[in-house]
Amino acid sequence: MIRLENIKKIYHMGETDVHALDGVSLHIKPHEFVAIIGPSGSGKSTLMNMIGCLDVPTDGECWIDGVAVSKMRDNQLADLRNRKIGFIFQQYNLLSKLSAIENVELPLIYRGLSQAERTELAKEALKRVGLLDKINHKPSELSGGQQQRVSIARALSSKPSIILADEPTGALDSKSGIEIMQMLHELHSEGNTVVLITHDLNIAKQAERIVTIKDGLIVSDTENKNDRNEASL
Amino acid sequence: MKFFAKINQSVKMAMKSILGNKARSALTMLGIVIGVSSVILLTGIGGGTTKAITDQISSMGTKLITVNTNRRGSTRSVDYDDLSEYVEDNPELFSNLCPYISGIAQAKLGSENFQTSLDASDEQYESIKNVELISGRFISEFDCENRAYVVVVGTYIQRELFGGMNPVGEYIKLNGKQFKIIGVYDETADSTKNSQDNKVTIPYTTAMRFLKNKKISTYYLEAKNEDVVDMAVSSVKSFFARKFGSDSGFSVTSVSVIIDTMNEILGMMTTMLAGIAAISLIVGGIGVMNIMTVSVSERTREIGIRKAIGARTTDILMQFLIESVLLSAIGGTIGILVGIGLGPVVKSLLNLEFAVQMNMVIISFAFSAAIGVFFGIAPAKKAANLHPIDALRAD
Numbered sequence: 001m002i003r004l005e006n007i008k009k010i011y012h013m014g015e016t017d018v019h020a021l022d023g024v025s026l027h028i029k030p031h032e033f034v035a036i037i038g039p040s041g042s043g044k045s046t047l048m049n050m051i052g053c054l055d056v057p058t059d060g061e062c063w064i065d066g067v068a069v070s071k072m073r074d075n076q077l078a079d080l081r082n083r084k085i086g087f088i089f090q091q092y093n094l095l096s097k098l099s100a101i102e103n104v105e106l107p108l109i110y111r112g113l114s115q116a117e118r119t120e121l122a123k124e125a126l127k128r129v130g131l132l133d134k135i136n137h138k139p140s141e142l143s144g145g146q147q148q149r150v151s152i153a154r155a156l157s158s159k160p161s162i163i164l165a166d167e168p169t170g171a172l173d174s175k176s177g178i179e180i181m182q183m184l185h186e187l188h189s190e191g192n193t194v195v196l197i198t199h200d201l202n203i204a205k206q207a208e209r210i211v212t213i214k215d216g217l218i219v220s221d222t223e224n225k226n227d228r229n230e231a232s233l
Numbered sequence: 234m235k236f237f238a239k240i241n242q243s244v245k246m247a248m249k250s251i252l253g254n255k256a257r258s259a260l261t262m263l264g265i266v267i268g269v270s271s272v273i274l275l276t277g278i279g280g281g282t283t284k285a286i287t288d289q290i291s292s293m294g295t296k297l298i299t300v301n302t303n304r305r306g307s308t309r310s311v312d313y314d315d316l317s318e319y320v321e322d323n324p325e326l327f328s329n330l331c332p333y334i335s336g337i338a339q340a341k342l343g344s345e346n347f348q349t350s351l352d353a354s355d356e357q358y359e360s361i362k363n364v365e366l367i368s369g370r371f372i373s374e375f376d377c378e379n380r381a382y383v384v385v386v387g388t389y390i391q392r393e394l395f396g397g398m399n400p401v402g403e404y405i406k407l408n409g410k411q412f413k414i415i416g417v418y419d420e421t422a423d424s425t426k427n428s429q430d431n432k433v434t435i436p437y438t439t440a441m442r443f444l445k446n447k448k449i450s451t452y453y454l455e456a457k458n459e460d461v462v463d464m465a466v467s468s469v470k471s472f473f474a475r476k477f478g479s480d481s482g483f484s485v486t487s488v489s490v491i492i493d494t495m496n497e498i499l500g501m502m503t504t505m506l507a508g509i510a511a512i513s514l515i516v517g518g519i520g521v522m523n524i525m526t527v528s529v530s531e532r533t534r535e536i537g538i539r540k541a542i543g544a545r546t547t548d549i550l551m552q553f554l555i556e557s558v559l560l561s562a563i564g565g566t567i568g569i570l571v572g573i574g575l576g577p578v579v580k581s582l583l584n585l586e587f588a589v590q591m592n593m594v595i596i597s598f599a600f601s602a603a604i605g606v607f608f609g610i611a612p613a614k615k616a617a618n619l620h621p622i623d624a625l626r627a628d
């Protein structure tokens with residue numbers, strides 16, 4: 001479903017080249033829950049941007065559902081992000097001028113759905129994250145945990161098959177963090193592919209598979225027998 | 234269907250963004266508002282003035298042709314009977330003719346004594362010059378044949394000498410001769426001494442004897458209809474040229490010729506005013522481009538988020554383009570309303586004529602919307618072509 005083949009991302013910083021990714025190959029199967037872990041600056045976010053078709057690699061190829069990303073046009077990439085991928089960012093990335101429900105509707109607007117269809121799907125998504133009573137609140141009127149829940153609602157409103165979460169609990173207290181993780185588990189059990197980026201081993205342990213990355217290279221890739229039930233509780 | 238839903242959505246988003254930043258939107262629109270309102274105002278004044286002037290000239294009669302032989306050094310004249318015959322021989326061109334003499338006379342009644350302008354003609358003058366009387370009658374053919382000492386007076390004389398009472402049947406002295414008042418002109422100005430209401434009109438035959446003026450220097454002719462005015466003018470010209478044996482020593486003018494010239498000049502003036510106003514509109518457009526450019530760089534992160542969740546390049550392009558078009562179209566609409574609203578104010582304050590030019594309303598609205606497209610396209614393209622990851626990283 002997601003296949004990365006020898007992905008390199010090199011930033012030219014004046015005299016020196018920064019190898020953010022230095023030849024990463026990774027295969028993520030459908031319905032997998034993968035945690036990508038590594039120290040700060042190891043290239044985790046860069047990797048997620050590749051998987052999410054937000055960035056183009058300097059070298060290598062990325063396939064999503066068997067289609068090579070480098071062969072796709074900008075509009076096809078936009079549609080792919082819109083339909084197949086739900087992003088959850090560490091900094092929520094909500095539009096501050098829009099209400100919770102308008103933020104959740106946004107991907108549906110770009111899909112071209114009618115107002116009625118959008119409202120229905122957005123409400124459904126907000127209900128799942130337990131924010132049906134806050135649909136008209138602006139992000140600034142919500143707590144960090146609530147904002148992250150809105151961003152999860154936005155990611156799942158368009159019913160994507162892949163959820164990409166880049167340190168979704170990074171800015172939250174532990175209680176809100178546990179709630180968010182629970183939602184990711186739920187999404188996974190419903191059949192979504194979940195890719196979770198973190199530098200916290202305790203969170204990574206909740207995944208089925210842990211990929212460790214360091215200096216732009218995968219240093220270990222292990223099945224995680226310690227399943228969620230023990231780790232999360 | 235999808236396309237219209239998206240456009241509709243873009244309009245909503247743009248309105249949100251415009252209303253979400255009212256002060257800035259207002260400042261952005263200001264340039265367009267000033268530009269459009271000055272277009273409406275200036276062309277309104279131009280059009281109003283043109284209409285007022287042409288109306289005034291037209292009221293003098295669009296079929297009227299004036300022949301003047303009273304040139305300095307000119308001693309020749311054309312006999313009234315000869316010209317009458319010529320006019321009668323050409324009924325397809327002319328419908329009427331009258332002689333015209335003008336001068337100054339000393340009017341006197343009892344102890345009152347003042348100068349008044351005097352003119353003289355015959356009974357045809359009444360219809361050729363659209364004379365309006367408030368009482369009595371105009372000079373008749375009989376008056377002319379008999380060189381009668383009768384006079385039609387202006388309202389200044391009625392007011393000054395008769396205290397506003399109807400003076401028909403009364404007598405006044407002009408240059409020492411006793412004249413019987415037979416009619417009173419309608420007021421044309423304000424009945425004051427220096428206005429057109431201080432005047433008297435007598436039969437031309439009486440005037441020729443009385444002013445010791447043996448020749449008629451001016452004739453008024455009336456063309457059969459508006460379409461033959463030009464032909465009638467050249468026909469009269471050739472008649473006088475034949476009589477005078479020369480092209481000089483007389484002039485033939487018609488109101489339609491004057492109106493054509495006036496319209497041309499005023500049209501040029503209006504175009505010039507519109508040009509000046511258009512420049513201010515373009516300056517307003519540059520203001521829109523400025524703000525849109527700032528708006529794009531301020532909202533880089535927003536653009537990144539939108540792209541990350543599936544906005545296409547065209548979606549972002551449309552969003553910003555529609556925003557700039559809406560900004561300038563709203564500015565244009567406000568400008569039109571301001572222009573129309575200020576028209577009557579300018580009219581009364583500066584004593585100028587004002588008539589809203591509907592074509593200019595449409596043109597300036599379309600122009601301001603076009604300015605939104607033209608000056609919005611560069612910032613919108615910049616926004617649309619942002620790379621999603623670069624945009625997301627911005628702060």
Ligand SMILES: Nc1ncnc2c1ncn2[C@@H]1O[C@H](COP(=O)(O)OP(=O)(O)OP(=O)(O)O)[C@@H](O)[C@H]1O
Nearest residue numbers: 011018019020039040041042043044045046047199
């Ligand atoms: N736009 C850029 N220009 C230059 N260097 C960059 C850019 N983006 C990332 N890098 C570099 O690439 C490397 C990997 O960055 P990345 O953001 O992927 O790290 P990360 O693993 O997500 O770190 P963190 O846990 O702190 O988020 C870093 O050394 C970073 O400095």
Ligand SMILES: [Mg+2]
Nearest residue numbers: 044045046166
């Ligand atoms: Mg990161």
